[in-house]
Amino acid sequence: MNRLQTELPGLSMKNPVMPASGCFGFGQEFAKLYDLNKLGAICVKAVTLDERAGNPTPRVAETPGGMLNAIGLQNPGLSHVLENELPWLEKYDIPVVVNIAGYEPTDYTEVAREISRAKNVSAIELNISCPNVKEGGIAFGTHAATAADLTEKVKAVSNVPVYVKLSPNVTDIVPIAKAVESAGADGLSMINTLLGMRIDLKTGKPVLANKTGGLSGAAIKPVAIRMIYEVSQQVDIPIIGMGGIFEVDDILEFMMAGASAVAVGTANFIDPFACPNLIEGLEKRMDELGIDKLSSITGRSSLLCRQTL
Amino acid sequence: MKDEYLKIKEQKQLAPNIFQVKLQGKSIREMTAPGQFVHVKIQPGIDPSLRRPLSIADVEAEKEELTLIYRTEGRGTKLLAGKVPGEEIKVFGPLGKGFPTDAVKSGDTCLLVGGGVGIPPLYYLGRQLAEKGAEIITILGFRKAEDIFLEEEFQQLGKVIITTEDGSKGVKGYVTDAINQLASSYDTYYTCGPNPMLRAVEETAKGPGFVSMEERMGCGIGACLACVCQLKDPGSTSGRKYRKICSDGPVFPAGEVLI
């Protein structure tokens, strides 16, 4: 028995760990460091209909326990990804999740239709939560009705399961999660980055050329845990949890909060071997904590809370 | 590319705010190309949260010894300056593409132009060029006399011209003033320093040249797109219109990218 086996719609994973979108390119750079087959799955950079140049630099700034980024969804566009990036990934035997973004609902549906028909794509991650672009992205993720409408349109054209990536930049995330579930989402990804800013004291101006950026890293972990805990009790679809995962214990914490799988983003920059290191450390820690099968701990936290009431 | 703990052998101050650290470990044998850099995890944990890119200033392969020379700017480099011999730091590298030297023949003249902490990578380059039998002219730019470092080391490789902004030593002004005053010609130039300096050198220097760039980084290996720069002439290629400083660079042929 594989104690780490993780089964989600469209994703049969030998362990629950995938790199988070935007932190791993399309896999080619990290493939020089280790065998990508070690991963539970791979989630690639956001893909848009046309090529995007992204924001001016500086695009990143360090923050206590984290970082701000304002890459601006730079990517080579749908056809390049279909012709080059996805075929390159075919040599790996792991599920591929493609993060998609757009300006208009029709951008999203066009990308979803094409991408979901690519040979090796197992699922789509619908990015309605990028804080770094003026149009599209987060605008779709902060209103329940808009998010649900887009989810429904993408579901209608997609051949593979659709995970909706939620924005934490909202007052109450639960109604949005429920709305996209009703609209047919197969799962949720959460959380994307939190909107933040830094000022350079020497110039008096923001450090990032885009002024604001998305906060990621260890600093956002408690926010992610709280949101996953809240949402998982209100929806029946599985959650891919992310936001500040650096240690094996973080993975267990996310799962106990309600996640069924996890994604690792910023940690890949600090430890280029973060994903395989985390995967390798899981079983030992499960032994120490007396966890037999990893999937059994998903949502344990809310269960225990309910029992004690 | 390895991510290995390297042991600090020596840490010393070369000038105000300028430190030199010597590190030892097996992965150093791979660091053969001057102009490449390493991504340094200053200490375990999440403070500082990101790694710091630092250029390879010198390598002694037989001794498995790497030299980094850095200016204390913010939290990360200040913490690094506090590390003492015997302590270990995690170093990921070598990263990026360095200065091309294949085309240089014995007897060629190479001009090295460095400003501030752009100077260190030129030293390892200069050593390799000297081994190939090239003549080396080095122009080093500083703000004032007391900031000068590596002058004697470069003198062992060839002629050295110092410029200071306040005229307290050498040529008064900028490195470009020294380039304009050069009596002899050169076949290739190599430059590293702050962007305004690189722009001015590109305009002033003649012949084929190579510039080494800086940008804030995330991953350091080409995956996150934090460090991109634009091509000067995007129409010149049907491929990508941008370059990643960490993996396509940090060294580019002069004129290729917008500085």
Ligand SMILES: Cc1cc2nc3c(=O)[nH]c(=O)nc-3n(C[C@H](O)[C@H](O)[C@H](O)COP(=O)(O)OP(=O)(O)OC[C@H]3O[C@@H](n4cnc5c(N)ncnc54)[C@H](O)[C@@H]3O)c2cc1C
């Ligand atoms: C390829 C490359 C090679 C370099 N080689 C050297 C070298 O040999 N010697 C040297 O002294 N410096 C070098 N630098 C610059 C050096 O990386 C920065 O001075 C250093 O990261 C500052 O860190 P800090 O903790 O002192 O400053 P902080 O202000 O605390 O840094 C905050 C964040 O900004 C980043 N940052 C700040 N300044 C720079 C900069 N100029 N370039 C890139 N990132 C920056 C830091 O990496 C960190 O993520 C190089 C930069 C690059 C990109």
Ligand SMILES: Cc1cc2nc3c(=O)[nH]c(=O)nc-3n(C[C@H](O)[C@H](O)[C@H](O)COP(=O)(O)O)c2cc1C
């Ligand atoms: C440099 C960078 C680029 C990112 N790009 C994307 C992206 O293209 N699409 C997306 O949905 N999320 C993107 N994200 C968000 C991450 O996928 C993840 O949700 C977030 O960083 C939280 O996880 P972490 O703390 O482990 O990094 C990006 C994050 C970073 C740091």
Ligand code: FES
């Ligand atoms: S630093 Fe990540 S692509 Fe260059």
